[in-house]
Amino acid sequence: MDTSGERPTPYSPTEIEPRWQDRWEADNAFHAAEDPERPKFYLLEMFPYPSGDIHMGHVRNYVLGDVLARFKMTQGHAVLHPMGWDALGLPAENAAIERRVHPAEWTVSNIGNMKRQFRRLGMSYDWDRELSTHHPGYYAWTQWLFLKMHEMGLAYRKGGLVNWDPVDETVLANEQVIDGRGWRTGAPVEKRRLDQWYFRITDYAERLLDDLDRLEGWPERVVQQQRNWIGRSEGARIDFTVEATGETLPVFTTRPDTVYGVTFMSLAPEHPLIDELIAPSEHGARVMPEIQRMRTQTLDVRMDENADKEGVFTGFHVVNPLNGDRVPLWVANYALMDYGTGAVMAVPAHDQRDFEFARKYDLPVRVVIQPADAPLDSATMTQAYVDDGVQVNSGPFDGQPNRDAIANITDHLAANDIGEGTVNYRLRDWLVSRQRYWGVPIPVMYEDDGSVTLVPEDDLPVAHPRDVEFTGKGGNPLARDEAFTNCVSPTTGQAARRETDTMDTFVDSSWYFLRFTSPRFTEGVFDREAAGYWMPVDQYVGGIEHAVLHLLYARFITKVMYDLGVSSVDEPFQNLFTQGMVTKDGGKMSKSLGNVVAPDDLIERYGADTARLFSLFAAPPELDLEWNDAGVEGCHRFLHRLWRVFDALLPHTADAADYDANTLTPDERELRRMTHVTIQRVSTDIQRRFKFNTAIAATMEMVNHLQGLAGPFTDNQQALLRESLEALARLLGPFAPHISEELWTRLGHTQSILRSGWPDADPDALAQDEVTIVVQVNGKLRGRISLATGSGEEDATAAALADENVCRHTDGKTVRKVIYVPDKLLNLVVG
CATH class of the missing domain: 3.40.50.620 (HUPs)
Incomplete structure (x- = not known):
């Protein structure tokens, strides 16, 4: 490369980068x-x-x-x-x-x-x-949102189970429960029922689901995860009866055709009936320790299809409204409050989890759907039958195809007021209460009679008290602060107590x-x-x-x-x-694993542009990137190479005028084409494909091409070089902004590169006069030929047969077939 005898200036990111950061800040550039x-x-x-x-x-x-x-x-x-x-x-x-x-x-x-x-x-x-x-100017409006949602009926309070650490005497988030124990103390976590605030997100379930179809710019896997989380299921509600009290115990099922096969009922360990009926009963002392243990199991364990199913008989029974059967009421760890009603009608013959549970605890298995080809025997079944068939042991529905029975049994439920067809969502209302200090205080207070009074909007924000002792014990610090909790009701003028729960940070x-x-x-x-x-x-x-x-x-x-x-x-x-x-x-990469790379260290050694470039170039952005010190070095070398290219070519462009595209030589047309192809590739990769790594690769190829040029240069070449350098600086601006701004300034511009306008690829410059065509003989590469763009099959074949290497593989043979892909490939089939 010709440097024209000029001494190159060194690339110094430690000098360039702070200067441009100061300039952007002074200019209010963003x-x-x-x-x-x-x-x-x-x-x-x-x-x-x-x-x-x-x-x-x-x-x-x-x-x-x-x-x-x-x-x-x-x-x-x-x-x-x-x-x-x-x-x-x-x-x-x-x-x-x-x-x-x-x-x-x-x-x-x-x-x-x-x-x-x-x-x-x-x-x-x-x-x-x-x-x-955390700023009151922000969370005042989060509190305003809570008040508005309360007015809309979307914020409400009800009892709910929380994770309780008995040593720290505090509530734990689910993420802080590890294998059933508190993350700080290691103590077995208990479930306690507390009054909690919820947002009624379930009122929006259908809209949230339907509007996913509008999110065309979202990754499909994210859309599908939300569909699954919302979890719309069509089925039926069936009202069983608790034998001892006569109260209704509703269940949701997508398979009402199997209701005659129910041989037991499973409650989720968190079901409210447990604390209301079972715990205070004569059976409580026997079953509650086991239920408490199941409550501490993680959802991963409870939802694992391969894990051992666990349960305990409550001593109570429920009555099936379809056939009057008296079935035992169990608590099972695989039953979840997050699905349906938290009560599951168990049909071992036709649900695999129920089947495994029934075999373990020696519970009956009753077949109510028979396949057409091979009748089932409940005594010899080794797994549940979950496919279609014909109803048996199903009273008036015997002999019906089970798909017909689903609709007919659902109609029967509604007609007899013992259930109805319904839509169920896996989505549950959003529990927003947190028994923590460092969250947005919930803007409500409680009267002496327990009624809720909203904090007036004019009194927002309800701010955190400053003088609070943080010990990690004794529960929520806000609850211990009498100055915070004691207040006067704006409604009655009487003493009231402020809510001490704060909101889930996901609200913020x-x-x-x-x-x-x-x-x-x-x-x-x-x-x-x-x-x-x-x-x-x-x-x-x-x-x-x-x-x-x-x-x-x-x-x-x-x-x-x-x-x-x-x-x-x-x-x-x-x-x-x-x-x-x-x-x-x-x-x-995480602090807990001790494998982090600090950007400060990287910037000190290589500069911010190198750190940025590596994080963008080393892998496609949607894939994981494995940290590689050699890759960092490679990006740093590229920026030095870029700098040297400008050092070498800039002196030749100082007096460059516009070029006449009609007078360019083939080599000059190729230089121009390379520049505009790079513009097209980078623009497309950024805007349409999010492929920043390939965009950077395109600029690297351009630098390599420019690095191979040597003077002296004609007037047209000088103008083309200036066009190339200006395009290169702008194309790299989003990726390596500091060096790009510096190079843009060296090109003689006083305004920031951000105001320069993105370069457009000229369609005329993209056109090729000649293309290289791969020539195969019987599918094997035998040569390459250069032809005018758009040449037909006849010209391509003639040129190929004139190639010396191709001739060696075709002489004395007959061309039986020609396969031609214009401007790309020619395959001669000979024999």
Whole structure:
């Protein structure tokens, strides 16, 4: 490569990168403003929990989003790319216990550090829109949302079971129960019934399910996970009767055709009938220890089809309303409160779990559906029969095909007022109560008679008391703070007690994307006009682990906001991308595994552009990326090579004028074509395919091509080189923004590359004068020929037969067939 004798300037990211970060900040380069004259683009990565430090496993998620944001900025869109903090939750409270520091102080310190790290990575966030869920200015509106949902009948209180650590005397989240024991103390976890607040998400089940069909920009596996979680099932409710009390015990089943085969009933260990009827009965002392043990089992164990089924007979019986059979009432670990009513009519002959349970506990098996080919004998069955057949032992429905019996038995249930056809959802109402300090206080209070009074909107926010002792014992710190709990009812003027539960942090994160559209708005939850401009989020980026909870809750709350009339959209995210995780030493990069790579260390050694480039180039973004130090080195070398190419070629472009495309030589046309092919590839890979790794590969190929050029250069070549260098700087801008801005400046531009406009590929430049065609003889590669683009089969065959190597394999033989793929391949079949 000709350097024209000039001494090259060194590539120094430690000098370049802070300078450009300061420049972007001074210029307010990433400020988002509504502009009806430009297309808008709202890009959002799932906002992080401020844990203190980000590692390269986190960086990938945010850099993926940053690439698209910068791409859209360069295209001229009005881009909203905000960042904030999902700041409430258990880790801060645990830190307060372990470090003797207030959760707010720990949180603010962590936010400061992570914000510094984001800045060093060159992230294009509009920090003027920064928000944090722990700030009263934010959670006042979360409390407002709770009040509105209560008015709509969507927030309600009822008794529910919680995980209780008897040593720490506190409630544990499900994630903190490990093999039935508390994560901190190792004590066996108990189930206790407490009054809890719920959101009635089940009222939205049908809308949440139906509207999945509108989410064409979501990965199908995420859509399917939500379908499965909502879990719509058509079936029947059948009302059994508890023999001892006469009360109704409803069950839901998708197989009412098997009701005559019920030989026992299974209750989920959490079923309320257990505490109401069984525990205080004469059987309680015998069965409750076993039930308590089942309650501590994880859902994974209880749902494992291969795991041993466990249960205990309660001593009670229920009556089948179809045939009057008296069947024993059991508690079984495979029965779940999350499905149906938590009571299961057990039909061992026609359900495999029931069959295994019946064989273990020597319970009857009664066949009520016979296959047409080979009659079943319950005594010799080795597994349940779950296919179709004909009804037997089914009273008036004998002889009917079981598919007909499903409808007929359902009609019979409704006609006799002992059940009805119904739709069941696996989805359960959202339990939002948490017995923790570091969450949004629920804005209600209780009168002396136990009635609920809502905190008036004008009194929001209900803020955390500052002087709270964090010991890790004695339950919720808020409940011990008399100054917080004692209050005066706005309704009666009498003494009342404030609710001490706080909200699930998923509530905070279920609407933050709406608040980002107007984070300083004080007249409402957000500015409806601003939200109308920016929403929905055009591209949301985050991990697949959020497929159900966060993404489902966000969809639910968005629909609630729509129904409240404050939002004009009822789906929050138009497109969703779920990136793969970063692994190292065979495991997911995480602090707990001790295998994290800190971006600060990487930036100190290689620069932020290298860190960004590796996280984008090493694997397709939807797949896992295995950390590789050699790959980091390779990306760093590429940036040095890029720098040297500019050092070498820039002097030849200083006086470059426009070129005349009609006067270009073949070599010049090829240089021009290479530039525009790269523009086309990078543009397509970013916008349509999300294939950032192949986009970067295209720029690397372009650098290699330019590196091989040597002067002296004609006027046309100088102009073409300038076009190539300007395109290269802009194409790399989203991926390696610091070096790209520096190179853009060296090209003589004073305005940021973000305002330069994205290059367009010229269709005329993409056209090829000649193509190379692969020639096969009987399917084996025998040569390559160059032909004018669009040559026909006759010309291609003639040129192939004139090739010396092809001739050696065709001489003396007859061409029996020609297979021609224009501009690509010619296969001669000879014999």
